Amino acid sequence: MKLIFVHGWSVTNTNTYRDMPETIVSQGRALGLALDINHIHLGKYISFHDEVSIDDIARALQQALLELPGNENGIQPFSCITHSTGGPVMRYWANKYYGHQQLKGIPMQHLIMLAPANQGSALAALGQKRASRIKSWFAGVEPGKRVLDWLKLGSDGQYQLNKSALTFQYVQNGFYPFVITGQGIDTKAYDFINSYLVENGGDGVIRVCGANMNCRFISLKQTDQLINASPRASMILKLDHNKVAQTPEDAPLAVLGGASHSGSTMGVLNSKKGRPIHTQVAQKIMQCLQVNSAASYNAVKQDWLQQTLAEQQQIPVGKKDRLGRYGMLVFRVRDNAGDVIANHDYDILLLAGDNYSPDVLPKGFFADRQANADSQALVYYVDIDKMLSIKQGKFGIAVVARPEKGFSYYRKAEFHATEAMLTEIFAPNETTYIDITLQRYVDENVFRFDKATDKQGSFKNVKPSGKNV
16 A cells, blocks of 8 residues: 655645654554555645645646656555645545546545644744744745745635535545544644734634535625515525535544643654554554455444544543634635635625624624625634524525615625524534625616707716616
């Protein structure tokens, strides 16, 4: 069995893999897997130069694979273990060179992602500021701007990669992806300059819902219909598809409460041999490498689901609350002409209750908000269990876009979910992409005609008529 390791962003030394390759070989042999240290290759790619993009890395990866021994006539079957950004790098490569139509021919059999940034990282927006002083990130290298742009929450790159996954049939084509991530904070590993380093629901760098491959897409479209009995003159947002949420094929997710993103004690990849987390992760990797059928893949999925559920109900030592389950909502707002509405020109309000008001949402549900200045997406980070506690599933979304009056403008729009919809919008440990299309209203006075027999004159003081075209 050929095995490759692929590191994360800003790594400059292969010692990032520490003891894991040797552990995998020894445990694999004990289980009868044909693993040899000579068949393991440690990836090293450039992510710390500003001009390098994810696509550049994928192209170089393809060539590097072709040049490995035994691949002279084509890339031979291999399995891959990644950390952090390495996960989306391998997924991007798979999409670029195989895609859903040629997935049957993909040589990668197992993709085992440790704390992958599949839905980005809240820290990526800070990474471009050298003043951020996050010691574990910078070591005299450039930030790697183009890679960081991809990693920012709500980026177009993440949206496109995850949307393309909706058409992938992994198991049917003998390709098995897995996600193993932590929900622990190693207090010795970070310089506490930012709340993101210690926020709930993540490992200090990647949120569980940001690591999870499983996500969902919802499209809402504004209608010309007013919401019944509403004094706010909001227009109805309706589902743009018959199905509430579009989801990709489920991939197994394992959450380890004692694992952090990095560090010799708790790091999901680079904890030292003999540490509990190192042993746990290695055992999980062994489970993955033994998968060779739909039945064995589903068995791992169910096993990890139960383990994760139990893990996230635990109350860590020294804490008052359980680990908890969080999710992200990624809002992208366009108008019916296809134009992007900038995130500083719209507000998103979450609603609940009989009157669909923002004032009756569950206490403490909101954890964070971040805007992406490139994609114009708005990302909300919420406590999923609190959202699922909304009575009778009466949840809503209101969108207020600007300008709200004039010759061309937008009107407030609202979406009101039914009880059955709530669990499709909010899934534990997942990210939901919500695409909203608003109607752009154009006043008829934007363009009018005068008769040639009329007296010619200025029309610079024309006012909107109040009638739309």
